Amino acid sequence: MIAPRRTEERAEGRLLRTAAFDLTRKLSRINWFFVLLVVVLGGVGALSLYSATGSIDPYATRQLVRFAAGFALMLAIALVDIRLIARLAWPFYAIALVLLALVLKFGSVGLGAERWLSIGGIAVQPSEFMKVALVLALAHWFHRASWERVGNPFFLLPPLIAILAPVALILKEPNLGTALIVAALGGTIFFAAGVRLWKFALVLVLGGLAAPIAYAHLHGYQKQRILTFLNPARDPLGAGYNIIQAKIALGSGGLWGQGLMHASQGRLDFLPEKETDFIFTLFAEQFGFVGSLALIVLLGLIVFMAGAIALSSRHQFGRVVAFGLGMNFFLYVFVNLAMVMGLIPVGGVPLPLVSYGGSALLTTMAAFGILLSVHLHRDADFTPKREAGSL
């Protein structure tokens, strides 16, 4: 009488223990090196925000709270089965597309032309979500694509539309910079997925021919940015101010930097938007070339890790997702840094993990969660159902 009950209890307990064991086992298999990288970069961001004002309030505190929330979100997503994520890819894309359309209609314009949508009091930038959703959707598409099928132009038509639809909507906002980033993101995924090289050559040639026509259709402020970029001294107090000040702050950092809290340019409010888009200049002024290079290396390591995860995945979905998310992060970082260094026109792109801002931080952390999920489920049995089927 007693024994069977004990057995049941024991079985139940074993089950519970097994679940707990599974969770711990899963957690232990998370790529903790990557997590460490993310934490270090989050710390750099908080430190920079602290140095922007010389006090922990208001930016650093809020950023730390958001980072904690984002961190939990990242780990939670990391545990989600990659196959579930794959199944949600297209629905997620559809939601992002609808949000993009909504933002055109109801969004409010912030500084410059960043379009925001207020959902329950939280400002969100649908274009941020769209970048992640696009990566997932394209990965889902190419997951079932053999080399031969990728060679078929008709097979490429739906993903091409999936790229161009959000690009068109973002262009209409109008946010030229983000539209170009999304286009570049889609393009690189096409490239990695094995789309034939001559097709890229064709697109590049056509794009080059279309550029002068496109320039004629740019908005006044967009032309202004390009012209100011070409000659910042044209208008030292107006549009050229940001670039000039960013360069002065960067340059005054020197080899070793002015030291923490000794950024005269940043502290004396020479620097515009120093807590958001231009945070790198604030960092660079304080920590110099050595510190800045270290930060760039850290950011590069994230991209490198994403690539390593991609190559370690045994399914195409994981490969493309990891590669795409890494590329998305890279584009962010590169555009922001090139912008503050005066290499490309100013375009309102934050530095991920470091710049102040909630929506971008949460999206970045969610993307990292997906990346970790790919790593965690790299060996999952995830063969496409109709690999050899025709359209």
Place this chain on the structure above:
Amino acid sequence: MRREKRRISIFTRRALMLAAGQAGLFGLLGIRLYRMQVTDGPRYATLAADNRVSARLVAPPRGEIHDRGGILLAGNKPHWRALLMVDRATNTKATLAAFELLVPLAPAERLRIRRAVAAHRPFVPVLLRDYLSWDQMAALAVNAPALPGIVVDVGTTRLYPFGTAMAHLIGYVGPPTGPQVAHDPMLALPGMRVGKTGVELAQNAPLTGAPGMVRLEVNALGRVIRDLARNPGTPGETVRLHLDATLQQQTVAELAKKKSASAVVLDLETGAVRAMGSTPSFDPTLFDTGLSAAKWKAWITDRRAPLLDKAMAGIYAPGSTFKPVTALAGLTSGGINPGTHFFCPGYLDLGGHRYWCWLHSGHGWLDLPGAICQSCDVYFYHTALATGIDRIAAMAHRLGIGVAPAIDLPGAASGFVPTLEWRHAQGKAWTLGETVIHGVGQGFDLATPIELAIMAARVATGRAISPRVAAAVGNRVLPAPPFPDLGLPKAYLALVRQGMREAVNNPLGTAYASRLPDPKIEMAGKTGSAQVFDMSQAATASNYNTLNLPWHLRPTALFIAFAPVGAPRYAAAVVVEHGNEGASAAAPIAKAVIEAALAQPPAVLPAAPGPARAAGVPA
């Protein structure tokens, strides 16, 4: 499976290609960073000496003001000044203490500097002391290592080559006020001046220009090592006036013979103000370089009001110069007709009161031109009675009296001509006796010299002439506005002009002594002498009557004129405060000024203002 392998190898190859691209772009960023922070350091900052790049806004040079021939009326001259670059000073207090050992500061200056340091804006250095002497400048330069953050540089002072002669018209500049700085932070730059009065105020926007930026390489002591880049900003534009510097000087020289006087000369073709002066005057540069309290007190207590532009803001009873208004009001309203004669026994009895003509013995029978010529009061008593005060007021407004003149200068006052409505609104009755005296420019009648000049110009041309001062801003020539016809019958105007011509050229005329020497060129005019002892009716009352000096009780002397009679080119008005008689005090000045104006070649304006010509030897 082979397929999958192929797919993996393609993906790996492509991903590695892109990774190489990413690495290359990161490398590009690293190289760029290296060049900016290390190699190109000298352009942005010199490393070892803890040097910094200083971006500094520089005040643009203020635009010049030229006369119609390009003679410089207002310009800039350099001077030394000491600035504090707050972000460059390691210890502001110590630096200021060291500075004070070399250049003593007044308590007020110290307070101002402390405030400016506290409210410090990026790029904007704090002005410590303007107008350093050569010794102070040298001492600061020698001791520069002990004065981190202090920079001696060259500022500009506003230069007025003609000084007092044009002070009212050109105006002066001074430091901007707090609200102005709040509105436009650029004005906080040391050396920024804003126009306070006159042309400097009216044309302040084009004269100001846009600030430039200098990027300097400065070492830790605040000493400039070199300019990295210099954008001088956009200098203010040159403003060219219609004014004629020579005529202005001649006019002011004539006015200066009197204690307190003003005059306006208008070009009848364009409405251009050729000369406009008011004496006594003041030195406009003092507002820029610093004005002593004693000087200021002397100016504002002087009963001759040197700061006031009496040509535009001096308000006087017009006296007999008002008679052309009464005459045209009577003619157009039918109160009198071109043939009307009145008999002047030397007085008019009305309602138990005797209104005297200035000639108590009487003028006898007179027609309208004769009455203007001899300035018979009784003729105009009758005319006013036959016309009514409201029609007189309407004609006065039509001719420019009692309405603020539309001129491109600030500070023009408005004269006044009463109406029945106005008097009734005061709860007072209007009497016929009041109509009588208002017909000869007394009582409540008030006018400014420029209004009188406008009236003379409108009588001379029959067109609604308005005065203009600025001729061109930068390369933009300001077009002459069209002056519409006043719609006054030519015959009536001719009659009044004939009276004014005789007033100067007929031996019986009140201003015969001031006729032009060349009999072929005639001047037309009208004298006026307005009583001022009833001070409650003169706007100048508050300035003067407490002092109660004999000079001050004498009537205002006025004269309006235009010439040449056949084809008028200039109109003028002269008012001599307490000059007693228009004929003896004001008319000779008008004669001299008109003669000088007519002697000039007709205006040949350069298409655009070139560099300023130096003024000729002042007359």
